[in-house]
Amino acid sequence: MTDTSDPRRSRAGLSGLVVPVPEADPVVGAVRDRLDPHARAGIPAHVTVLFPFLDASLLDEGTLARLARTFAGHRSFAARFERFGRFPGLLHLAPSPDAPFRALTAAVTARWPEVPPYGGRFGDPDPHLTLAQGQDDDVLDAAEAEVRDALPVVTRVTSVELVVHDGTVWRHRTGFPLGG
Template sequence: MEDDDTHGFQAGQSGLIVRVPEAEPAVRGWRDRLDPSARGGVPAHVTVLFPFLDASRIDQGVCAAIGEVLGRHQSFEARFDHCGRFPGVLYLAPEPDTHFRCLTEAMVERWPEHPPFGGQFDDVVPHLTVAQGQDEAVVEQVEADLLTGLPIVAQVSSVDLLVNDGRRWRQRASFPLGQPAGHGAFGVLGDVSGRR
């Protein structure tokens, strides 16, 4: 859900993310100012698959299939102990990143017509975006601040489905990891930012 401007998001777009609430105290202030997806209601996260199906195509059958695919993967611990950079992007890097990669690969295997980020990257690196489109001085300031709060350890036990309603990203469903097939919850739309 990163690497795009809020104005580039469209109603009906969807994506699958792993929320990282443990990172919010360290990153929320920076993300609110420097990451357009945060202003659009997306919490601190690592993207599993974006873009995903149009919201109009997501029904109980699709949710059951998502739950089945994700339910084959066990919950895991991720440690964010350093920053990384892409051109124009500062992020926290999870270690190990293998589990995140496996989640993405499993979803793409099931829905090959939806490659991560539209297929624009050869290697999709799991990351938690903190800032985008900033000059080097700002990025260095943000990175220095973030390093004082690391490491961040997160327990990953579910994957959330977010849908854009034309103004904000809202949670449509949450799918637990390590559960029997078909136990994903087709939830009610909610404000994922925690703000009202």
């Protein structure tokens, strides 16, 4: 959930949809713990599908069922993370391929157009796994060097998770399996 704001100031009830990448934790966990405030707020290594999503008060059984049907219409897929990318003050790993991640985001935003990715601030955002944010280039350079030799990270994407902020940390609410 790439947002340069401090996640500890996130309001209770904020939600997001993420693809966890647990295979990345041994490779990038130490860097994320130091340099990504979302890691310290309970968000695992992930690629964001949609943030912010609906307020937790709107996540009723009907909404959860629509999400489940949406994601069941997408096949599971493999992804590799071996290429670094940057946005201002942010270091990330870019997934390859990125089209399946984009398709997940497109499917959710087609169903809920009132919640565009990142509130519409970045247009069509590139899928990515954030390593560090809110840092100077020299810190990002050092983080990249720390991780480089342990790449690639390879994962099989089989689900999307709904996470909700409780006012202090992010918590897993439920998961939605992909089809196939």
